Amino acid sequence: MKYALIAVLFAISACASGDPQPLPGSLTYGGKVLHSPYRPGTVVKNTFLGDFGYRVFETYVVQPDGTLKLTSQSTGPDFLWQ
Numbered sequence: 834m835k836y837a838l839i840a841v842l843f844a845i846s847a848c849a850s851g852d853p854q855p856l857p858g859s860l861t862y863g864g865k866v867l868h869s870p871y872r873p874g875t876v877v878k879n880t881f882l883g884d885f886g887y888r889v890f891e892t893y894v895v896q897p898d899g900t901l902k903l904t905s906q907s908t909g910p911d912f913l914w915q
Contacts, residue, residue, distance in 0.1 A: 859906075860903075861901055873899070883908060889906065
């Protein structure tokens with residue numbers, strides 16, 4: 834139990850530092866450059882199943898050149914997603 838608490842604290846501290854990083858399943862993972870057909874400033878949301886059965890919620894903003902910028906990322910249990 835002590836190790837689980839330490840792992841959670843490390844995970845929270847990793848999430849709180851700097852810009853969110855794309856995960857496998859993200860629209861921009863692996864350096865992919867996706868161009869959006871939407872106007873610059875439009876918010877695009879993405880949801881996918883991540884590691885350990887957690888649902889990952891991402892928010893992107895369309896940049897002036899049409900690419901997507903990851904602005905926020907959060908996770909939650911998959912059973913809440915219905």
